[in-house]
Amino acid sequence: MQFDLPDDQRTRDIVGVLLSLPEGSVVTYGGVAAAAGYPKQSRLVGRILSLYSDSLDMPWWRVVNVQGRLVPGNESEQTRLLKAEGVELVNGRVRITD
Numbered sequence: 001m002q003f004d005l006p007d008d009q010r011t012r013d014i015v016g017v018l019l020s021l022p023e024g025s026v027v028t029y030g031g032v033a034a035a036a037g038y039p040k041q042s043r044l045v046g047r048i049l050s051l052y053s054d055s056l057d058m059p060w061w062r063v064v065n066v067q068g069r070l071v072p073g074n075e076s077e078q079t080r081l082l083k084a085e086g087v088e089l090v091n092g093r094v095r096i097t098d
Helices: 009-019 029-035 042-052 075-084
Strands: none
Touching: 009 029, 009 042, 029 042
């Protein structure tokens, strides 16, 4: 599917990091932002995921909050996808390594 991102370098940089997340990995919103070169822009990462994850087939389930909590409202789907990749969850959270 062809999809054009906004003409915004931050968005393109963050999407690049999101698309490169390897299977079985988990990272925080802040970790994605820092890897893209925009520390302290974790909310922007969440916004980009909410807007583009479906159209760009981004692995949204590999991104959690700083405490390892899953996406509110999508916990069961995120749990299923993470477990399918071999990610271990304890009490509904994942261990953060970034």
